[in-house]
Amino acid sequence: MKQKVVVFSQIHPEIQNKLEQQYNVVYIQPKLGDINQQIFQHVQDADAMIGAGRLLNRDNLASATKLKIISSVSVGYDNYDLEYLNEKKIYLSNTPHVLTETTADLAFALLMAAARKVPVLDQWTKQGRWQRTVGEAQFSMDIFGKTLGIIGLGHIGAAIARRGFYGFNMNVLYHNRREKLELAQSLNAEYCSLNELLQRSDFVVVAVDLNADSNALIGAEQLAQMQSHAVFVNISRGSVVDEQALIQALKNRQIFAAGLDVYQQEPLQQSELFTLDNVVTLPHVGSATAQTRKRMAELAYQNLVDVLEGRVPRYVVNPQFQ
Numbered sequence: 001m002k003q004k005v006v007v008f009s010q011i012h013p014e015i016q017n018k019l020e021q022q023y024n025v026v027y028i029q030p031k032l033g034d035i036n037q038q039i040f041q042h043v044q045d046a047d048a049m050i051g052a053g054r055l056l057n058r059d060n061l062a063s064a065t066k067l068k069i070i071s072s073v074s075v076g077y078d079n080y081d082l083e084y085l086n087e088k089k090i091y092l093s094n095t096p097h098v099l100t101e102t103t104a105d106l107a108f109a110l111l112m113a114a115a116r117k118v119p120v121l122d123q124w125t126k127q128g129r130w131q132r133t134v135g136e137a138q139f140s141m142d143i144f145g146k147t148l149g150i151i152g153l154g155h156i157g158a159a160i161a162r163r164g165f166y167g168f169n170m171n172v173l174y175h176n177r178r179e180k181l182e183l184a185q186s187l188n189a190e191y192c193s194l195n196e197l198l199q200r201s202d203f204v205v206v207a208v209d210l211n212a213d214s215n216a217l218i219g220a221e222q223l224a225q226m227q228s229h230a231v232f233v234n235i236s237r238g239s240v241v242d243e244q245a246l247i248q249a250l251k252n253r254q255i256f257a258a259g260l261d262v263y264q265q266e267p268l269q270q271s272e273l274f275t276l277d278n279v280v281t282l283p284h285v286g287s288a289t290a291q292t293r294k295r296m297a298e299l300a301y302q303n304l305v306d307v308l309e310g311r312v313p314r315y316v317v318n319p320q321f322q
């Protein structure tokens with residue numbers, strides 16, 4: 001009898017086909033009603049789950065009797081109850097590295113778009129308002145040679161730092177739970193406290209994992225440390241930043257602009273952020289290129305197959321209980 005796999009979000013069609021050839025596949029579909037009820041129902045006799053972007057915890061997984069792995073098509077795994085998975089000896093795997101450069105590209109796209117007012121000036125031009133040589137109202141911020149502060153020097157943070165240092169001759173500062181001397185040396189990056197980074201940086205980019213230390217890391221007090229010409233970029237998780245405090249800082253022109261790819265509530269369909277001309281808002285597209293999402297799905301598929309065939313997957317988040 002074929003093993004059962006629950007697919008809980010959209011995944012690449014080629015991977016869907018491969019799963020359907022090997023396993024009994026069930027899809028969680030929003031159009032069929034309550035997602036948690038569907039998960040609770042289908043996970044009861046499932047051997048594996050694959051997908052991303054859904055909260056999986058001791059409530060909606062409680063009916064699982066033989067679940068062996070949750071293969072996440074993501075690098076972040078803050079939406080999974082790791083303590084419960086460990087209790088139940090359920091593997092959690094993820095897809096790091098394949099999305100690093102794509103996500104770093106997006107971070108820099110947000111940094112540049114916010115600094116140079118790209119969305120606002122694009123609309124201004126398209127509305128036919130360019131009637132003479134631009135003036136101060138259209139001026140924006142230089143990037144080349146400025147100071148880039150990276151909060152979270154993980155793989156993605158380091159890739160962003162490389163873009164700043166090698167591509168834009170930027171002076172790189174970083175704050176991290178621990179210093180990364182060798183990596184920092186290769187980037188000529190200087191470790192400093194969070195407050196010092198916020199005070200000295202022309203561009204602040206948040207690239208941390210969401211965990212107990214980084215939750216609500218950036219609030220009104222931290223934003224008040226930033227310079228009025230500074231740009232704030234968040235490509236980590238929305239919960240790292242107090243969104244209301246950021247809105248106030250933007251409304252009060254405490255900072256020049258912000259570029260956001262993540263939010264406290266996602267999808268974000270209504271927000272005061274949408275009324276502001278000094279914030280660029282993207283819909284969590286850090287890794288969202290066709291090539292990268294396919295590579296992530298391939299990696300997640302392999303992690304799942306490994307466990308269902310009795311092997312330890314390459315990218316296990318919780319190997320300790322095995």
Ligand code: 8YV
Binds near residue numbers: 054073077099286
């Ligand atoms: C995922 C991400 O696509 O990998 C991550 O952690 O944030 C994105 O690449 C997203 O998590 C899917 O919801």
